[in-house]
């Protein structure tokens with residue numbers, strides 16, 4: 295079965311379009327499917343609409359959250375409820391076009407365990423966001439310590455094994471596209487053109503986007519922690535240069551400005567402080583790693599020959615040696 299998980303927050307205006315687009319995309323695939331709508335504390339009639347649709351359509355599962363928890367909270371709840379052998383995650387405003395679903399399912403049927411939908415183009419009527427999104431993705435691509443496909447959001451498919459791995463992660467500040475890439479497994483990419491929202495207003499506040507950007511960078515990069523130490527090294531190098539100048543002036547009996555040793559001392563102390571901060575930052579980074587409790591590795595499969603070097607045969611082999 296294929297599960298489709300969609301967070302819903304005040305989407306009464308467009309829900310009927312969304313659901314019929316999902317039905318149109320899924321029906322021809324011939325797959326058994328369910329769609330898990332997560333009502334994230336909507337204040338409009340979204341929940342009533344979901345319940346009405348559910349009464350008519352057995353494919354629908356409704357998850358009603360206790361209040362508005364935000365996009366990532368809603369997604370996380372939906373992924374835990376989804377029972378499919380493959381789970382597709384998408385937004386509910388049709389910016390992620392359901393017409394891509396059959397392509398994702400095809401890739402899964404061909405053996406991909408994670409299918410990432412990457413934006414070939416993006417229609418975005420909100421000018422500021424249209425400017426910021428590509429800049430963020432470039433910056434994040436450069437910052438990330440682990441290769442994560444850029445221009446990808448939550449839209450994508452995960453098979454049961456990959457899904458269980460992602461669900462087992464404990465961390466609270468989740469950058470979903472990062473986690474999906476981080477778990478590994480057999481990956482495939484499908485390209486799509488991101489549409490504009492088909493109706494209603496964007497529901498994510500600017501501050502929640504800023505937090506998400508920080509989640510992305512902080513949970514997949516050590517680089518910000520190391521900026522301080524790098525600046526410290528630079529300051530010490532400048533201080534050393536000034537020191538050499540002072541020494542040369544002393545030996546050669548030149549006169550130097552009265553400020554030169556003062557500036558040199560300033561760079562020296564600043565450099566020392568920043569390097570000490572850098573050392574603290576290294577420990578902070580490690581503490582962050584420890585408390586997040588990400589697994590050190592994930593197993594896709596253990597290949598064990600049923601005869602030959604299995605445990606039982608090994609003990610048998612030892613017995614044979616004893617007899618010998």
Ligand code: UDP
Pocket residue numbers: 300301302303304305334362363364365368385386387389491495496497498
């Ligand atoms: N959403 C949600 N909880 C929220 C905000 C948004 O479940 O607090 C849902 C929303 O209904 C939509 C998806 O998350 O299905 C993405 O939100 P939106 O399209 O507003 O984000 P944007 O396009 O502005 O990035």
Ligand code: MG
Pocket residue numbers: 385387389491496
């Ligand atoms: Mg949207």
